[in-house]
Amino acid sequence: MNKRLVRYLLIILVCFICDDLLKYYLPQSFLNKGITIIPYLGLIMFTLLNNTIDEDMRYPFALICGGFYSLIYGNSLLMYMLLFVVFAFVGRLYTKKSKFTYFEALLFVVLTIFTQEVVIYWLMWMTKVTKLFIVTYMLNRLLPTVIFNIVGYNLVYYIHDKLKIEGDNNVYFGKRS
Numbered sequence: 001m002n003k004r005l006v007r008y009l010l011i012i013l014v015c016f017i018c019d020d021l022l023k024y025y026l027p028q029s030f031l032n033k034g035i036t037i038i039p040y041l042g043l044i045m046f047t048l049l050n051n052t053i054d055e056d057m058r059y060p061f062a063l064i065c066g067g068f069y070s071l072i073y074g075n076s077l078l079m080y081m082l083l084f085v086v087f088a089f090v091g092r093l094y095t096k097k098s099k100f101t102y103f104e105a106l107l108f109v110v111l112t113i114f115t116q117e118v119v120i121y122w123l124m125w126m127t128k129v130t131k132l133f134i135v136t137y138m139l140n141r142l143l144p145t146v147i148f149n150i151v152g153y154n155l156v157y158y159i160h161d162k163l164k165i166e167g168d169n170n171v172y173f174g175k176r177s
Helices: 003-022 041-049 055-072 077-094 102-126 134-162
Strands: none
Touching: 003 041, 003 055, 041 055, 041 077, 041 102, 041 134, 055 077, 077 102, 102 134
8 A cells, every 4th residue: 555545544534533523512313303413524535535546546445434434433334335435436537636626626525425414314214213204304414414514624625735635637727737
């Protein structure tokens, strides 16, 4: 494994640990009667880092990150590993080693969080873990989670920018000088 990949994995691990710590300070409604906010700082960083991973290491990186997420934060190993691989695949369809603008990255992050939340709701509903109506789920969990993570995105994007993690090409003008 190269040094850059190990560095990325450590960054992701720190973000997932921060997610785990944040969840204790954010509203959690175990009875599904109030607002629940799920921090996704690790997923946000994964989405930003996915753009800079080499082709041959993208999917192993996604599998390892999905495993990290499952062990630290989630409770379903295969589901999160599969979700992270899908996010890696779809993310690379959009750009190939390109520099995201702030708003492109924000849109992609919001879509990633939305997708993960919808998949979680669908699985919980199909396995009869929850009986919440979709509107209640959207108002009490999805919307607060997305709003919180849009705010958190600014911090993650700032850290990502300060670490000088970028792709090689500009989407609009080819290779950067």
